Amino acid sequence: MTDPYPPARETSLAERKRQLVRDELAEAALKLLASQGFEDTTIDQMVAAAGVSQRTFFRYFGSKEDVVVYSLADTGAQLCAALTARPADEPPAVALRAAISVFITLCLEHPAKSLRLARVMLATPSLLGRYLERQAEWRRDIAVELGRRLGLDPADDLRPELAAGVALTAFDVALRRWAASDGTEDLDPLTDQTFAIVADTLNAGLR
Amino acid sequence: MTDPYPPARETSLAERKRQLVRDELAEAALKLLASQGFEDTTIDQMVAAAGVSQRTFFRYFGSKEDVVVYSLADTGAQLCAALTARPADEPPAVALRAAISVFITLCLEHPAKSLRLARVMLATPSLLGRYLERQAEWRRDIAVELGRRLGLDPADDLRPELAAGVALTAFDVALRRWAASDGTEDLDPLTDQTFAIVADTLNAGLR
DNA sequence: ACTCGGATGGCAGTTACTGTCAAGTGTGAC
DNA sequence: GTCACACTTGACAGTAACTGCCATCCGAGT
Structure with missing residues (x-):
C-alpha cells in the first residue's frame, strides 16, 4: 500500500x-x-x-x-504545540482555552470558507465520522501533553484524557452552535461560554 | 431509496x-x-x-x-428512556450516571462479546467513525431530555448539550480504558471514577 | 384454487479505491 | 551534451461496496 x-x-x-x-x-x-x-x-x-x-x-x-478533512490534518500537533507554549503554572482550563483559541483564530482567517466547510462536515455523515475520528486523536494528543505538564501519566490517571475530552466537547458544542447559527453568532464568544461552564472540571482535581 | x-x-x-x-x-x-x-x-x-x-x-x-453498529441502534432511545425514568428532582450527575448504567448493564450481559465488539469498533477507523456519529446522536437526544427535566431549551441554553457531552465523554473514556485493559479492569467502576471527576460540571449551574 | 403483498435472488451498473506498468520530466554526474 | 536515475503521472484492469430493476416465490386471506 x-x-x-x-x-x-x-x-x-x-x-x-x-x-x-x-x-x-x-x-x-x-x-x-x-x-x-x-x-x-x-x-x-x-x-x-x-x-x-x-x-x-x-x-x-x-x-x-480526506480531501475535505485535509485542512484539519495537523491540527492535533498545532493544539499540542499551542498547549506546550503556555506557561507551565497556568491552570489547565486557561491553557486549554488558549490552545483552542489558536485553532479558532486560524479558522477565522477565512470565516466564510471555514463556515461552509464546517457546515458540510457536520451535515454529511461520512465526513462527520472523519471529523470525530480526528477529534479523538486530538484528545489523545492533548491528554499526553496535559499529562506532561501536570506530571501525570495518562496511562495511569484518567484525568488528563478526561480533561482533554471535556475541553474538546466544549469546543465542539460551540462549533456546532456556530455552524447552526449560520455565522450569526461568533465562534470565539461561544467558546468562551462553553469553557466557562466546564472550567471547574478542567481545573478541579488537576492541581 | x-x-x-x-x-x-x-x-x-x-x-x-x-x-x-x-x-x-x-x-x-x-x-x-x-x-x-x-x-x-x-x-x-x-x-x-x-x-x-x-x-x-x-x-x-x-x-x-451497519451490521456492526446494529447493536447500538436504539441505544439513544434507551438512554433517554432511562433518563426519563429517573426522579425529576435527582441531580443531573446522578441521573446521567444511572442512565449510562442501564447501557453498561446491557453491555455486560455478554461481557466477552461486548468486549470483542468494543475492541473491533475502537480499532477500525470506519467503525470508530460510525460509533462516534452514534454518540453524537445520543448527545443530542440526551440534551433534549435533560432540557425537558430542567426546564431549559437546548436551542437557547448551551448547558444541556454540554452536560450530555461531558457525560458521554466520561463514558467514552471509561469504555476505551476498559477495552484497552482487555477486560482486566471493570467497566462499571471505571465509569464511576470518570463520572466522579466530572460530577461538578454536570451539577453546577444546572440546578 | 386464486390472488396479492412482501421477501428473495440474480444481474447489470455505478462509484470508490488499488496494483501495475509504461511514459514523461527534471536533476545531477560525467 | 548526454546518460542515468529518481520521481511523478496517466492509463488500464481489477476488486469491493452499494443500488435499481425485474422475475420469482411463498405465505396469508378470501
Whole structure:
C-alpha cells in the first residue's frame, strides 16, 4: 500500500510542486462540494476540475473524505504545540482555552470558507465520522501533553484524557452552535461560554 | 431509496421472520469479523455464512458498517428512556450516571462479546467513525431530555448539550480504558471514577 | 384454487479505491 | 551534451461496496 501522506522532510522544489497539486486538488474539490454536496460529487468531477487523473488524486489523498478533512490534518500537533507554549503554572482550563483559541483564530482567517466547510462536515455523515475520528486523536494528543505538564501519566490517571475530552466537547458544542447559527453568532464568544461552564472540571482535581 | 430500517410496528409473524434473518446475518458477520478483522472481511463472506444473497444483506443493513453498529441502534432511545425514568428532582450527575448504567448493564450481559465488539469498533477507523456519529446522536437526544427535566431549551441554553457531552465523554473514556485493559479492569467502576471527576460540571449551574 | 403483498435472488451498473506498468520530466554526474 | 536515475503521472484492469430493476416465490386471506 502506498502511503498517501509522505512526510514533508524538506521544502525542496519537488516538494513545493507536490504541495501545489495538493492545494489545487483540495480547492477544486471544496468548490464543487459547496455547490453539489459531498455525496453527489464524484472523484471524476474533482479531478476533471483540477486537471489531473483519478489515480493522481489517490496519490495525494487516501480517500474522498480526506480531501475535505485535509485542512484539519495537523491540527492535533498545532493544539499540542499551542498547549506546550503556555506557561507551565497556568491552570489547565486557561491553557486549554488558549490552545483552542489558536485553532479558532486560524479558522477565522477565512470565516466564510471555514463556515461552509464546517457546515458540510457536520451535515454529511461520512465526513462527520472523519471529523470525530480526528477529534479523538486530538484528545489523545492533548491528554499526553496535559499529562506532561501536570506530571501525570495518562496511562495511569484518567484525568488528563478526561480533561482533554471535556475541553474538546466544549469546543465542539460551540462549533456546532456556530455552524447552526449560520455565522450569526461568533465562534470565539461561544467558546468562551462553553469553557466557562466546564472550567471547574478542567481545573478541579488537576492541581 | 429503500429504507433499510423499517419501523417495527407490531410483532407479526413476518416481522419476527425478518428479525430472525437480521440476527442471523449480524451474528455470522460478527463471528467473521472477530477472526479476520473488519476490513479483510467481505460482504460476500458474510452472506455466504448466513446463507442469503448479497442483495438481501443490503435490504437489512444500509452498509457494511451497519451490521456492526446494529447493536447500538436504539441505544439513544434507551438512554433517554432511562433518563426519563429517573426522579425529576435527582441531580443531573446522578441521573446521567444511572442512565449510562442501564447501557453498561446491557453491555455486560455478554461481557466477552461486548468486549470483542468494543475492541473491533475502537480499532477500525470506519467503525470508530460510525460509533462516534452514534454518540453524537445520543448527545443530542440526551440534551433534549435533560432540557425537558430542567426546564431549559437546548436551542437557547448551551448547558444541556454540554452536560450530555461531558457525560458521554466520561463514558467514552471509561469504555476505551476498559477495552484497552482487555477486560482486566471493570467497566462499571471505571465509569464511576470518570463520572466522579466530572460530577461538578454536570451539577453546577444546572440546578 | 386464486390472488396479492412482501421477501428473495440474480444481474447489470455505478462509484470508490488499488496494483501495475509504461511514459514523461527534471536533476545531477560525467 | 548526454546518460542515468529518481520521481511523478496517466492509463488500464481489477476488486469491493452499494443500488435499481425485474422475475420469482411463498405465505396469508378470501
